[in-house]
């Protein structure tokens with residue numbers, strides 16, 4: 457792609473001051489192109505355009521809005537190959553994953569919310585023969601949607617689709633490391649007939665840039681962010697000046713709890729995925745693996761074997777399982793976690809290095825670390841890379857206590873053939889999303905989000921609409 461531009465009020469534009477930054481392909485380290493670097497002036501223009509468009513879009517009949525959103529979904533499907541290629545160039549993720557997860561889910565996000573909004577109801581309460589209360593639901597206004605680099609189009613559309621379905625307009629601020637599919641989505645929105653100003657994209661950085669200008673803007677009503685926990689804290693402060701409503705999906709340090717009676721073939725196959733898919737750059741990855749002692753050794757030997765056989769390399773090669781990490785800086789960050797884990801007594805069973813056969817790009821071998829203490833940094837902090845720790849446990853009580861012992865609370869996985877135990881453990885885990893004998897199986901009607909420092913609020917189904925709509929109670933005296 458040549459220059460990646462902003463999309464403001466239906467036009468692809470550069471920044472007023474002409475500033476740009478470079479976009480790097482993490483699989484090669486080569487420059488892919490330049491990106492317009494937005495700041496306050498671009499955010500001001502985009503917010504003004506979104507505010508102007510709000511009246512007409514918010515009042516449009518739901519069926520008409522829904523038809524436009526379904527058209528966007530169709531066009532995402534039609535542009536599948538190009539979108540998948542752009543996502544792989546930007547992120548370094550395997551093309552096979554972009555084709556099977558990221559882009560199909562982006563289309564489905566639009567289709568799902570376009571349909572869901574048509575069945576959305578409200579409440580009514582009768583006070584005997586005295587009065588009737590009914591509730592009006594309406595869009596809130598202009599939303600700021602801030603997304604991360606790991607699943608760029610999937611996570612951007614997870615916000616844009618319900619936001620627009622509810623009748624709001626928005627300014628999206630994609631992650632600076634992965635700008636391309638957001639601008640392609642703008643082209644698609646235009647082709648689908650979305651009115652100018654309803655969806656705007658401003659590229660740029662977070663602090664002192666487009667991100668902070670958006671979160672501080674007095675005419676933005678809502679901020680939805682997916683990103684790091686520390687970013688959530690900064691955005692909350694910035695948004696407090698004008699008391700914006702916020703929804704945050706933040707980091708995770710998710711426990712994967714494996715009891716001895718689980719189906720080990722299934723466990724190993726899925727745990728390889730939940731540890732290393734998308735290079736471990738998924739907030740839902742089960743990076744802390746707890747294994748009941750009787751199967752600990754066998755589990756480890758099978759996992760090590762599988763991890764060694766994963767193909768790390770060129771994301772465009774269909775045989776590749778693990779692509780490149782997002783950036784050189786992130787690769788150093790992940791390597792730093794591994795080094796400190798070893799200093800704290802951890803033992804690397806497999807991986808821990810850059811693959812020797814890859815001389816450029818930001819690759820890391822899938823890594824399994826054992827013999828770590830529960831207080832080690834690697835057990836407590838989100839790494840966001842292809843790195844897991846594995847620890848044995850002896851009792852249900854002990855593993856629940858360890859699983860809950862971080863300040864995160866995003867997701868958890870439980871493996872057992874004893875369903876009574878599975879339900880009992882699930883009820884005690886401090887996590888917003890819990891899987892039993894599976895991982896990353898998503899039903900978009902369900903609440904999605906984190907407890908503790910993993911987030912504020914829930915997205916999905918009616919929960920997205922709770923965030924993206926205002927309610928007014930009307931009390932009528934009978």
Ligand SMILES: NC(=O)C1=CN([C@@H]2O[C@H](COP(=O)(O)OP(=O)(O)OC[C@H]3O[C@@H](n4cnc5c(N)ncnc54)[C@H](O)[C@@H]3O)[C@@H](O)[C@H]2O)C=CC1
Pocket residue numbers: 602603604605606611629630631632660661662663664666667668671682683684685687688690691705706707708738739838840866906910911
């Ligand atoms: N809970 C969840 O669903 C998910 C959480 N994440 C988390 O995101 C992180 C990886 O993504 P990154 O892009 O590095 O996260 P990040 O927090 O650095 O950036 C996310 C977005 O926020 C923007 N941003 C950063 N600082 C900002 C500020 N002060 N004001 C306004 N905007 C700001 C960035 O430009 C980017 O668009 C991981 O830590 C991961 O846990 C990622 C995906 C999903």
Ligand SMILES: O=C(O)/C=C/C=C(\O)C(=O)O
Pocket residue numbers: 606607611614705737738739740898904
């Ligand atoms: O399925 C979803 O809606 C979200 C999935 C993944 C994340 O949020 C994440 O990695 O970051």
